[in-house]
Structures are given as structure tokens and as C-alpha cells.
Amino acid sequence: MQKWENIGLRKSLTTVQGLKKDFSYNKILKDLKKEFCCNGTVVQDPELGQVIQLQGDQRKNVLTFLVQAGIVKKENIKIHGF
Template identity: 45%
Template sequence: MSSNTANVNAGKSKTKAPASSGDTISNLGPAFDPFAQGNDPFAEAAPTKVIEKSVGSKADKIHIRLQQRNGRKTITTVQGIPDKYDPRKLLKAMKKEFACNGHVVHSADSDDEDSPAPGKKDEHGKVLQFQGDQRVAVKEFLVTAGLVTAKEAKDQIVIHGY
């Protein structure tokens, strides 16, 4: 009986899988060690600056947002219009085109001393505000008026919201 058990154990011996070649691991790229000295996610130094440079700055883009007011009332804000264009002339042409009201907020030449944050007056630059949802109309106007070319519109104009 002991010879039967020896044959059974010998027939069921486990074999190890063949060692994988180093080629498949090298295709995955360098090994990432989350605890290595240069991979601190909470570091305030260089990694955030590198990410910001690769993504691009917000200053070179035109942001179009929709803000909710009371009930169904909305405001469309346009931020990041280049300084070489007069915001008041743009506003006048856009109001006439869209058949809505609007105004310029945080203009560099305004002298509003009753601003809630006087030190941060020019943080967002010149912001145009329009009544209603005018996001698509603003983008089309910027392209047709020649402020942005059709090719650049995909990269330069960012429409926020649903």
C-alpha cells in the first residue's frame, strides 16, 4: 500500500510555470515605485510646474460658461478675450447679434471702488456677461468675426457646462 501512495504522489508532482522572459516586462515601461523619493504626490515643488507647462496655461484660452441665476434665468460669461480687442465694441456687436442684454465685468479701465475684492480686480481680465444661454452663439460669433480661426477654435475655445 505504501508503494501505491508513493506512485500517486509522484504522478501529481507540481511543476512550476516557465519563467517569463524579460522582454514582456520591458514593454510595460520603467517600474513605478510609489514610495520612491521623487514620487511624493503632496510635494509642492517641481512636479506641479511640469504638469502645468504640459497642459498649457489658462490665459491663452477663451472660456465660455453658463451660470444659473434665479429659477430658469441664466447668464453666459465669456472670459479670456485677448487684450487687443475692445470689450465694449465686442459687447455691442454681440448684443445686437444675439438680441440680448449684457455688460463688461472687471474691465481694466473701470474704477469701481465698491468692488468686494479690490486687490483681485484684474484676476480674470475682462469678462463679458450675456443674458440667457448664448454659449454656442458666442463661439460661432468669435469664429465668424475672425477673432479665432475655425481650426484654432477647437483648442482655444472651451465651452463649460452640459
């Protein structure tokens, strides 16, 4: 699941949550940062577990990346904010 948050006037944050625990979040983050030329981090949320946060509005990019990499199926992704 992806979520987009507006931070201030021009800054935004894209979060990716709910991936299987079998995946290496740090490896996925590294690939996402390299692919989209943005910064990001993996944070631990008390309710959601590990969450990937990326700078900027990367919703469509992350959707395409996760589907092409075979990490999730397109019908299992829910994008908020559209």
C-alpha cells in the same frame, strides 16, 4: 472661454473671458448684444480681468460669432456646462 451660470430657476448668464487684450471688449459686446437681441455688460474681475457677461444661454451663439468674426479659433474655445 465661455461659461454658463444658472441664476434662479429660469434665468442664466453667459460669460466670455480670456480674450486677447488687443480687442475692444465694448465693441464685441455691442455686436453680441445686437446679434443675439440680449443685454450684457463688461465687468472687471480681480482674477480674470475683463469679462463679457450676456443674459441668457448664448454659449453656441457666442461660439459661432467669435469663430466667424476671426476673434478666436474654434479649438481655443472651452465651453463649460455641457
